[in-house]
Amino acid sequence: MSRSNNIFGIFVASMILSLSVLWSGCASQQKEDGKVIFTRIPAISANANSPDPQSLKYLPGMQIVIADMGTSPENLRLLSHGFFSARAPEVDFDGLTVVFSAQQNEGDIWQIWTLHLADNTVTQVTQCKYNCTDPAWLPGGRIAYSKQQLNEKGLVFHAIFSCLQDGTDEVQITFQPHEDFHTGMLNDGRLLVSSKQLYPEEGKVKYLAVHPDGTKAELFYEASDSLQYMGKAWETDDHRLVFVESGALATVRFNRPLHSRATVEHHIRGTFWSIFPTGKNNFIASVKQTNAQTYGLTRIGDTPDTDEPYYNDEEYHFIEPIVVMSRPVPKKLPSIVMTDRSTGYFICMDAKRSEPGAIDTSATSVQLLGLDEVLGETTLEEDGSFYIEVGADRPIRFQTLNEKGEVVNGPSSWMWLRPNERRGCVGCHEDREMAPPNVVPKAIEKAPFAMIK
C-alpha cells in the first residue's frame, strides 16, 4: 500500500516537474519574445564614430544587451556577460538562441558563440586561429560567419565559412581576395554577402548572393556610384531588402535588385548605422542626428508621429538591433558539392557577347587567370562558347584575347567554383538580366577543356 503511494507520489512529482520545466521554457520564450537585442559601444571607443562598420569589427568593450522596447537605458540587461567585447547578435529562426561574435578576454581571438535566451547558457562554437565574426543562422541549424584569412602574399582578407553548432564540419564558402562578410539571409535560401575586392586593387562594395554550400555566387546588388560601405540587409514581408548604404536607408526589390534601388521613406534626419524591419514600413534603426551625438535606436513608422526614439545615451552608441521573434525559415537548398572531387565546370554561351545584342567578333580565345598567374587558355568555338574544367575552391578570373593575344574583354570579377559545381554565363560582361538564348553551345559537344593547374 505504502509502496504504491510512493510510486504515485513519484509519478505526480515527475508530472509537476515536467510541467514546470515545460512552463518555464515557454515562459522564458514568452519573456524574451518581442524584446530587442542590440550592441552597445562605449562612445569613447576609438573608431566608434566612423561610418564604416568594418572599423567596428574588433573594437574593445562592446556589449550585447536586451531590453523591452521603449524602456529606459537603465533597464537594459547585459547578455554578453563575462566577455571583453561582443557584437553582431543574430537570433535563430525560432527566436530562442542568439549567435554572436565575441572576444572573451582582452587580446583573445574573436570567436563565434551561441547564447540560449531561456537560461543564458553560452557555448563557444568556433576555435578560429584568426578572428571570426558576423555570424548568421542557416536553415538546418548550421552557422555561417566571416573568418580572417592571411594568404601567401600577406594579404589579410575575410572569407565566409560555415559549421555545425558544435563547431565541427567547418567548410569554406567564399574563395576570393575580398573582404566578405555575411550581411543577411535571403528567403530563397541564399546567403547575402557584402563583398569588397582587395586585390589587385580595391573595388566597390557589392552584395553577392551565394548558396550556403558556396556555389552559384552571383552579383545581387551594387550601387552605381562608389560607396564606402553597405550594412546588414533584411528581407521584408513585401519582398524588399532594406539596408544602410553609406549612412542612408536604402531598399531594393528582391525580384529585381540590380535596378530597383530606392530610398526608404522616413522622416528622420541623420546618419544611419543599421536597420531591422519590424513590420510593413516599420523599422528599428540605429541613427544619430548630428555628428556630435551618439547612435541611438529609433522606431520608424509610416508617418512622422509613429517615429519614436527608443534609446539614446550620450555615453554609448546603440547599433545592430534585432527583435526576438520567430521568423520564417528560408529554404534549405540542396548541396551539389562533392567533396571527393577537386574541380568544377564552367560553360560560357558566347564569350563574344558583351551587352544586349553587342557582339565583338575579334575575341578568339579565353584565358583563365589565378591570383598572379595564367591558369590556362583555350580557343573559343565558332559560336563564342567555351566549356572548361577548373580547379575548385580558388579565385579565378577570365579575359578574352584576340588573335594577337591582346585583351579584348576583361579581366572579369573574381569568382570561384566549388567541387562538382557547374556554372554558366551568357557572355562576358553581359547584361545580368539576360536569360540565355535557347541554343546548344558548340563547346558542350566536346569534353570540357581542362584548366587544372
Add this chain to the structure above:
Amino acid sequence: MNKKLIYGLFFLAFALAVGFSAFRKWAVNHATYMTGGVPHPINCAPCHIYPERDGILANILNEDYLSPLNAVCSSDGSALYVIAQDADMLLIVDPAQDKVETQIAVGRRPHSVVVSKDGKSAYVSNQWDNNLYVIDLASNTVSDTILTGAGPAGMGLSVNGQLLYIANTYTNNISVVDLASNTEIKRLYGGNYPTGVAVSPLDNQVFVSSQRTLPVPFRTEPITEVTVLNGKNQRVEERLNFRSAHIMENIAVSPDGDMAITTLIRPKNLVPSAQIERGWMINHGIGIVTKEGKKAQLLLDEPNAFYADPYDVVIHPNGKYAYVSHAGADMISAIDLDVVRNIVSQSSQHELENLANYLGMSDQIVLKRIKTGANPRGLALSPDGKTLYAVEQMTDHITMIDTEKLEVVKTIDLGGPSRTTVTRKGGQLFRNAGHTFHQQYSCYTCHPDGHEDGLTYDLTGSGRDLANVQTLRDLNGTAPFKWNGKNVSVYMQCGMRFSKFVTRTESFSPGDLNSLVAYIMRELTHPPNIHALPGGELTEAQKRGKAIFERTITVDGREIPEKDQCITCHNGPSYSNFQMADVGSLKDTDNPTLFDSPNLNNVYESAPYLHDGSAATLEEIWTVFNPNDTHGYANDMTKDQLNDLVEYLKSLKGAEYTSDQLNYEVNKSQL
C-alpha cells in the same frame, strides 16, 4: 490449466512482438528502398491506398471537385458561364449574388465555352468526346451536338456570329462550324496541339495558338505555330512560327485588331542547365503579332521571380490593357499595352530577338501583379471591362478583380467540396511553381495536362545524358521510372535528387510528397485514344500491324530470337515488361546504361521518341535508329508493313479504355 493459459498468452504475445518487430523492420527497409533512402515516415497509404481509383476507400478518401477551367461573361455582364472540367458540367453563375444558378451536364472533359451573338445559345467543347454541345440558354438544356476533330478546345466566334472556329488539339486542326446548320463545314490543319482561338474584330482574321512545337530537327529550338486563317474565305492565310517558344495556350486580339497576344513559355531545353539562376531553365511571357507583321516575345518574369505557366490572356475593351493568368504562380499580370506597342514598334526585329530573353522587361510592361487563389486559368472580362474574373482550377473559386484599382474585389465559391483531400493537395502542388528555385516552373510546366512537353532537356548541364520528357499519365503499376529505370517509385523520382537536378531548391516535405505522388498516380490519365476504335476493334491496317507486332518469324520465314520480338519487352496491359534493355539506342553522349522498356499506351501522343528524343516519329525508331535490328527485328519489313506496325502501335491503349463506359464517338474520318 491456468499456467498453460499464461504460457500460451505469453508465447502469443512474444510471437506477436517478434512478428511486429520483423514486419516493422521489413516496412522500414521497404520504405527506405522505395523512397531512395530519404528519411521518410513509414506510411503505407500513399503508395498502396491513395492511388486507387475505385473502391470504398477511394470513395472515402477522395472528392469530386469541379476544377473550373475556362469562363466567359454574358453580353450584359449578368452571368458567367464556367466550364467545370472535372465535373463535366457547365455552370451558370450570377456574379452579383455569388451564386451558381444552374448546372448543366455536358460531355467528357469540357474545355471551353462561347456564347452566341444573340445570347441564346452556348457552345461547349467536349475535349474527350470530340464534339461540341449546343446549350439552349432559355431552357438550359443540350439542344444539339456538333462533331469536330479530336480534342476540341478553344473556340472563337466570327464577327458576324455565323461561324465558330474550334481548335482540335489531338488532331492538329481547326474545325469551322456553320452555326446556322450546326455542322462542320471545313477542317484546316493548324499547328501542333492547337488550343487557343481568337478572332480579330477588324477583318475577320482568326488566330490559333498551339501547345506543342512543330517537328524540328534533333537538338534544335522548338518552333510553335500560330495559324492565321482568313475569316472571309476560311483558308489558312499564314503560319507564324514562334521560335524557342511553346505552350501557347491562349490568344487574344486587341479591339482595333492592331495586335494579337498569346501566352507562351520559353524553355531552355538546349542550354546546359548548369544553373537555374537568371532564367537558365524556363521563362514565361507573351508573344505578340502586330498588324504590320512584326513578331515579338516579351518575358513577364523578373530576374529573381518567375511567373510560371501563363495560361490565358484577355484584352480590355479600351485596348490599353491586357491581363495574363499565371497558373503556376497564382498571379495575374496586368500589362500596359501602350508600352508594349511602343517597344515593338520602336525596336528592330533583331532587337526584339534580344529582348525576348530580357528579364528586366516586365518592369516596363507590367502594371501590377494581382494575387489569386490556387491555379488561376481562364479569364473573363465583363463587357465594360471593369471586372476581370479569374477561374481558379484548384480551389473551385472565381476571383473577381476591379480592373481600375487592380485589386481583388471578392471570391466567388462555385460550391465544390470544402475538404482538401490528399490527392487534391497533390494537384495543387503539381501545378504550383513554389517548389522550384524562384518559382521558375511547376511540374505542370514540363508535364502539361499530366503529359509531357515534347522536349529533350540537358539536365546534367554537361551535354550528356539528355532526357526526353516522359508522360506521367497512367503511371500506376508501371515502375521502374526514369529512362534508366533507376527510380523504383515516383517517391524516389520526386525525392532528394529531384531537388538537386530539377527543382533546385528545398525538397518536398514528406507530407507534400505523399500528396504529390497520390495525385500523379491517381489523377493523371490518358485521353481516349483517337486511333482506337470503340470496343477494342482494329482497323485492317492495325490488324496487320498487330500480327507483325506479335510475330515470331521473319517475312522470309526464319524464326526471330525471342529477345528480338516486339512482344518480349512490350507485353501486358501497359505493353512493357518493365525490364531494362539495350536496344542499341545509346549514343556517344550517354553514359553507359540500359533503358527501361517504355509503356506504349497512347504512344502516338509522345513524339519525339527514344530516351533522348532523337527519333522524330515512331517510324524513325526503325528506319533510322535500328540498323542492326537491336530494337526488334524490323529491317526485313516493307514500308507498308512498317506503316501497319505503326498504325497498330498508335492504337494501343489501357484496358480500361475499351470498356463501354469510355467508348466515345469516333470521327472515323480521322482514321
